[in-house]
Amino acid sequence: MFRWDVVWHFLFQDPNLLFLNAAWVTLWLSVVSQTCGVILGLFLALMRTSRFPVLSWFARGYIWFFRGSPLLVQVLLLWDGLPKIFPSLLLPDFACILVAFSLNEGAYMSEIIRAAITSVDAGQMEAAKSLGMRYPLAMRRIVLPQAARVIVPPLGNEFNNMLKTTSIASVIGLQELTGSAEIYGSQAFVIFELLIVATFYYLVLTTLWGYIQSWIENRLDPDRLTTKIDLGDKKSFTERLVGFGGSRTGGTLVSGR
Amino acid sequence: MSNEYANPRNCQQCGAQIALQESFCGSCGAPYNQSSLMERTRLVSPKTNGNGVEMVRAEKIVKRFGSLTVLYGIDLSVKRGQVVVIIGPSGSGKTTLLRCINHLEKIDDGRIYIEGQLIGYREQNGRLVEDSEANIARIRAQIGFVFQRFNLFPHMTALENVIEAPIHVLHQSRAAVTERAMVLLDKVGLVEKAHVYPHKLSGGQQQRVAIARALAMNPKLMLFDEATSALDPELVGEVLKVMRQLAEEGMTMVVVTHEMGFAREVADHVIFMDKAVIVEQGSPEQIFDNPENERTRIFLGTIL
Numbered sequence: 001m002f003r004w005d006v007v008w009h010f011l012f013q014d015p016n017l018l019f020l021n022a023a024w025v026t027l028w029l030s031v032v033s034q035t036c037g038v039i040l041g042l043f044l045a046l047m048r049t050s051r052f053p054v055l056s057w058f059a060r061g062y063i064w065f066f067r068g069s070p071l072l073v074q075v076l077l078l079w080d081g082l083p084k085i086f087p088s089l090l091l092p093d094f095a096c097i098l099v100a101f102s103l104n105e106g107a108y109m110s111e112i113i114r115a116a117i118t119s120v121d122a123g124q125m126e127a128a129k130s131l132g133m134r135y136p137l138a139m140r141r142i143v144l145p146q147a148a149r150v151i152v153p154p155l156g157n158e159f160n161n162m163l164k165t166t167s168i169a170s171v172i173g174l175q176e177l178t179g180s181a182e183i184y185g186s187q188a189f190v191i192f193e194l195l196i197v198a199t200f201y202y203l204v205l206t207t208l209w210g211y212i213q214s215w216i217e218n219r220l221d222p223d224r225l226t227t228k229i230d231l232g233d234k235k236s237f238t239e240r241l242v243g244f245g246g247s248r249t250g251g252t253l254v255s256g257r
Numbered sequence: 258m259s260n261e262y263a264n265p266r267n268c269q270q271c272g273a274q275i276a277l278q279e280s281f282c283g284s285c286g287a288p289y290n291q292s293s294l295m296e297r298t299r300l301v302s303p304k305t306n307g308n309g310v311e312m313v314r315a316e317k318i319v320k321r322f323g324s325l326t327v328l329y330g331i332d333l334s335v336k337r338g339q340v341v342v343i344i345g346p347s348g349s350g351k352t353t354l355l356r357c358i359n360h361l362e363k364i365d366d367g368r369i370y371i372e373g374q375l376i377g378y379r380e381q382n383g384r385l386v387e388d389s390e391a392n393i394a395r396i397r398a399q400i401g402f403v404f405q406r407f408n409l410f411p412h413m414t415a416l417e418n419v420i421e422a423p424i425h426v427l428h429q430s431r432a433a434v435t436e437r438a439m440v441l442l443d444k445v446g447l448v449e450k451a452h453v454y455p456h457k458l459s460g461g462q463q464q465r466v467a468i469a470r471a472l473a474m475n476p477k478l479m480l481f482d483e484a485t486s487a488l489d490p491e492l493v494g495e496v497l498k499v500m501r502q503l504a505e506e507g508m509t510m511v512v513v514t515h516e517m518g519f520a521r522e523v524a525d526h527v528i529f530m531d532k533a534v535i536v537e538q539g540s541p542e543q544i545f546d547n548p549e550n551e552r553t554r555i556f557l558g559t560i561l
Contacts, residue, residue, distance in 0.1 A: 127409075130401075131471070133425070146411065
């Protein structure tokens, strides 16, 4: 018999806040993995576009491996396989998950970032060079700020995915949302009830992220900047709410024409 | 850092120093007249001596794109203070030649010297090897380049475009650079657009910002790559006016252009290129009034 009272209890009446804590684990696993993935992806993208063949081929090989094999397999290899070959590589469970997720996400982010860098007009790099800028400075000050606008929508997609992909951590026994549902559910034979609770929390997290993402995209929208200038000093609702921003900061990522 | 642009702002009434952002004198209250400062300020620092010294020297440049030869044995010499204008039909290689001068394009053979210094390559056991990025960047920082498509940085205001390289490449102080940038923007007639983003500017305005951006590096040499070709006809004049003023102030310039009136009026030396080679060169009078070569005559006949 399906026990709605259990669902109700874990959603609203749980004194131990079991699933709220699990949601927190899911959230920080996602945020840390995604952040590391973005940083790693940036370096991989720069290597991939490098004029040095060694770097470029390393990046290609990396991306080929991590996009070509399942994340679950990568997690298990890192958790169980590698320590059998190199005993010193026995990592704590959380570290295993974070490393595997970051390495995997880095491969996907690098392709997104590479596409964004390529989308910036080649004239921008030439203009920077003609002013005496060297490659790293030109990348940091001229190309990447313009690429950022192109990166944000797929990055949002990736993070949404990451929030749910963390459920793979349950396989090695971590108590994030899915793991908690399985572990506590199997003790009391209420797995499905608890999976519904977990689903509820996943939906809360992804919905919140959806709002944050559209807010970021809205801030980077050049048309919004145009209306802002015309409106002069009037502050938008979000600016009043969050307390910063203005045409100056709003415009830094805006693309031309 | 040379301070020729950033004249100290002194009150015209009592002589007291006036802060950059002030438009009234702090001690006597007299209004500060911007334009008088601007009229005293030149775009280019005066070149009192050294005219006639060779600024650019190209020897037997060969450039190929795949099997297509775009430059074939080009020799070029530009002396300090000289304005050299390169004309010729599309695809004749003039833009490529200009881009080779600051090494935006690699060359397949020949040598280019800027003030006697090889650009892009260094000699190693009698062979040419591509130079380090740092060395190339150092020479490029002394050469202004103005693009056909402006290539302003769209995520920065006009002023930020101008101050970007002096701050991050020459490591000059933001205050000094900003002051000089405002003078330059005023000179190109855009001081009121200083805080506007490029996409809100017309083509002519964008190109003038691009010229100010190049000048902010205090270059020895300015290269103009069809600077007016992407502009609506009514906007060409404002850009040519700035270029003409630069030439009058003694800037060394290499100009690729289709504006024959401008070439005739401003150039010290005109080069006509066709099919990867220099067909004819000489004074503007010689090229425009008495072209010797048949190809020059045909080209000028179709364009004038």
